[in-house]
Each structure stands twice: as structure tokens, then as C-alpha cells.
Amino acid sequence: MLGTTFTAGGYGATFLVSDWYRAQGGSDIDAGTTLGAALIGTLIGVPLVGWFAGRLPRIAALLIGLGWGMFYVGGPMALSERITDAERGPWFTRFSAFQMTGICGSPILLTAVMAQASMAIQTTFFLVGGMGILAALLLGTFSAREPRGHREASLRPWVRKLATVAASSAIRPIAMVGLGGCVFSGTMSFQGSLVEGTGARASTFFAAHATTVVVLRLLLAGRLPTMPPIPLVTVLLSCLITGIVCLLGTSFHPAFHIAAAVLTGAGYGLVYPVIQTWAINHSSPENRHAALTWFVVAYFVGTFGFPVIGGWILVGAGKEWFILTLAAIASLELAAARVGSMKR
Numbered sequence: 001m002l003g004t005t006f007t008a009g010g011y012g013a014t015f016l017v018s019d020w021y022r023a024q025g026g027s028d029i030d031a032g033t034t035l036g037a038a039l040i041g042t043l044i045g046v047p048l049v050g051w052f053a054g055r056l057p058r059i060a061a062l063l064i065g066l067g068w069g070m071f072y073v074g075g076p077m078a079l080s081e082r083i084t085d086a087e088r089g090p091w092f093t094r095f096s097a098f099q100m101t102g103i104c105g106s107p108i109l110l111t112a113v114m115a116q117a118s119m120a121i122q123t124t125f126f127l128v129g130g131m132g133i134l135a136a137l138l139l140g141t142f143s144a145r146e147p148r149g150h151r152e153a154s155l156r157p158w159v160r161k162l163a164t165v166a167a168s169s170a171i172r173p174i175a176m177v178g179l180g181g182c183v184f185s186g187t188m189s190f191q192g193s194l195v196e197g198t199g200a201r202a203s204t205f206f207a208a209h210a211t212t213v214v215v216l217r218l219l220l221a222g223r224l225p226t227m228p229p230i231p232l233v234t235v236l237l238s239c240l241i242t243g244i245v246c247l248l249g250t251s252f253h254p255a256f257h258i259a260a261a262v263l264t265g266a267g268y269g270l271v272y273p274v275i276q277t278w279a280i281n282h283s284s285p286e287n288r289h290a291a292l293t294w295f296v297v298a299y300f301v302g303t304f305g306f307p308v309i310g311g312w313i314l315v316g317a318g319k320e321w322f323i324l325t326l327a328a329i330a331s332l333e334l335a336a337a338r339v340g341s342m343k344r
Contacts, residue, residue: 001098003138008102015039015206017057019192020121028193031266032311035189039304042160047055065130075099075139076195077292078275082146086283089225095138097217098267104188108319111203120191144335161275168283170291173275174298179333181302183240184268186310186326187247193314198250200257208258212265217273218286224274230337233271237334240267244327248320 018031034057075093083091110124165171188209191202224232243263249256276295283291306329314322 001095003135003142004095004098005102005105006135007075008099008133008137009106009131010067010102010128012103012106013110014126015188015202016110016121017188017193020057022192023121028104028190028314030311030312031189032186032307032309034164034303036308039300039308047182062120071139071184076296077289080280088281089231089273090161090221091121091222092277093221094216095209095336096269096273096276097214097221100210100213104206104213106201108206108210131281150215164174165283165291165294168284168287168291170279170287170295172339173241173279174295175289176270176275176333176336177279177295177331178298178302179336180240180257180268180272181299182310182329183244183264183302183304183333184278185245185306186322187244188296189266189307190310190314194247194319195250195257196214198254198257199265200250204254208261209265211271212262216266216270221315225277229278230326232336234273236271236274237269237330237337238267239272241327241330241334243267244323247323247326 014035018028021027021030021034062210076095079091079095080088106128110121110127113119113124113127114121165174189205191205195205229325240263243260243265244262246256246263250260279291279295280288291316310322310325313325
């Protein structure tokens with residue numbers, strides 16, 4: 001879990017990419033393009049590094065996407081192999097709580113270090129690299145202390161199982177996590193721009209969002225799997241949509257910004273482990289690794305793909321249209337949850 005927190009801290013540092021570009025005279029379009037390079041790194045990998053030779057921020061994002069993507073599927077997969085179906089829901093919820101601690105805690109700590117120690121944003125990224133090395137050591141220790149009981153090679157060809165996964169009930173949470181990834185990255189990656197000119201602070205949003213997610217995930221880890229899924233997902237996504245709409249009031253009063261952080265934290269923070277468990281537990285044992293892998297791929301398509309479009313919307317159309325776009329995407333996720341019925 002600690003290895004997960006430190007690894008997630010590396011991803012959380014990408015929330016400062018927008019600030020980095022604006023400090024260099026760039027815009028959110030540059031930030032979105034860079035995060036798009038992270039999507040390429042996640043989906044394809046190292047061979048594309050040569051395509052971006054000489055463009056250091058995009059090479060860095062490419063490698064971040066590669067490493068974070070490998071961990072993002074490998075971490076839950078390693079955990080899933082060591083627990084039963086009944087334990088999967090509670091443990092995935094705890095896992096995601098530690099993960100969110102790193103994702104949102106990293107930009108808060110890095111911003112504090114820059115402010116208190118007058119450290120340049122470029123220098124703080126070396127601290128992130130150190131966290132990554134420590135995470136690797138912790139995860140290596142976990143692998144040695146908790147070996148898998150058996151190895152199933154038949155679970156590996158996840159690409160060839162796309163048709164099987166698409167025909168199962170797992171396709172709905174996979175589509176939902178892709179849409180949710182768009183909302184999450186849009187909300188978090190451009191916080192600096194969303195609060196510009198207001199009395200609100202991005203670090204406050206990260207803190208309130210992370211605290212809400214972590215506390216609720218840890219408190220409700222054992223109860224979420226026992227709740228009726230469709231009503232639960234409906235309530236959580238409604239909270240998410242309401243929180244996004246609250247962002248429109250940030251320019252009027254910082255209280256709207258805090259409300260948005262809490263509501264999006266409760267909505268997105270709890271719906272993610274619920275639909276992740278749904279995707280795996282409602283797949284046959286031989287297809288579970290494939291379902292989890294496609295779940296992660298869909299998440300990254302949304303997380304790293306949306307900023308490319310979102311940056312253009314934010315710069316070209318303004319904050320209001322950007323926020324309304326996020327609300328529309330969250331509404332599509334809710335519609336996907338409500339179509340048909342979830343099988344238990």
C-alpha cells in the first residue's frame with residue numbers, strides 16, 4: 001500500500017504540468033498535448049520515445065505514462081491474484097484509497113515545498129523520481145513476501161479477448177471508467193487555470209478532494225460491496241455531476257470550490273472501486289486479467305486523452321464551457337450505468 005502511495009505520487013505530479021507550462025509562457029494547450037504523449041506511452045511504449053527526440057517534456061510524459069500504466073494494471077492484478085472474490089471489493093477500495101493519497105497528496109506537498117523552500121518546480125520533480133525509486137523497492141518487497149500460489153498463462157492474451165470482454169457485462173464499467181477518467185483528469189490537471197483570477201486555491205481543492213476520497217474509501221471499504229449497485233452508482237455519479245456544476249460558482253465564492261472538491265471526491269472516489277470490482281467479478285475467471293487490463297486501458301484513454309481536447313476547450317472557449325463539457329461527460333457515465341441492469 002505504501003508502494004502504491006509513492007507510485008501514485010509520481011502521477012499526481014503531472015497535475016503541475018499546467019503550472020509548469022504557464023510559468024514558461026505556455027498555455028493549457030501545451031499541457032494537454034504533453035499529457036497526450038503520456039497516453040501514447042501508456043498504450044504503446046518505449047519505441048515511440050525516438051519520435052519525440054529533443055522534446056524533453058513530452059519524453060518525460062511518455063515515460064510517466066509507460067510506468068504509471070504498467071503499475072496501474074500490475075498493482076490491482078497482483079492484489080487480485082492474492083485474494084478471493086469476496087475480499088476483492090474491500091481490498092480494491094483500500095488499495096484505491098492509498099492510491100488517491102499519493103495522487104492528490106503529491107501536488108500538495110510539492111507546492112508546499114516550492115513555496116516554503118523557494119524551490120524551482122523543475123527541482124521538485126527530482127523528489128518525485130526519488131519517490132518512484134522508493135516505491136519500486138517497497139513493491140519488490142511485497143512480491144518477495146507474498147508470492148502467488150500459481151501462475152495461469154492463459155490469462156495473458158488480453159488483446160485477443162477484447163470481443164469476449166465486449167460481449168460480457170464488464171463492458172459497461174469499462175466504458176464508464178473511460179468517461180470517468182476524462183472527468184477526473186479534466187478536473188485535476190487544470191485546477192491551476194480553473195482557480196486563476198478567483199479567491200480559491202488549487203492546493204485546497206486537492207486537499208479536500210483527497211481527504212474525502214481516502215476517508216470514505218477506508219470507512220466504507222467493507223460496506224460498498226454489499227450495497228445495491230445500480231442505486232449506489234446512481235447516487236455517486238449524481239454527486240459527481242453536482243460537484244462539477246459547483247465549479248461554476250468558484251468565481252463567486254471559494255466555498256463553491258470546496259463543495260466541488262468534496263462532492264467530486266465522494267462521487268468519483270467511491271464509484272471507481274465499485275465499477276472496478278464489477279468489471280472483474282462479473283467476468284469468468286479465465287477472462288479476469290483481460291477485463292482488468294481493458295478497464296485500465298479505457299481509464300488511461302480518458303485520463304491522458306481528454307486533456308488534449310480539454311486544453312483547447314479551456315483556452316478557446318473558456319472555463320464555463322470547459323466545466324459544462326465535464327458535466328456532460330459525467331452525465332454520459334451516469335446514462336451508461338442506468339442502461340439495462342447490473343447483474344449480481
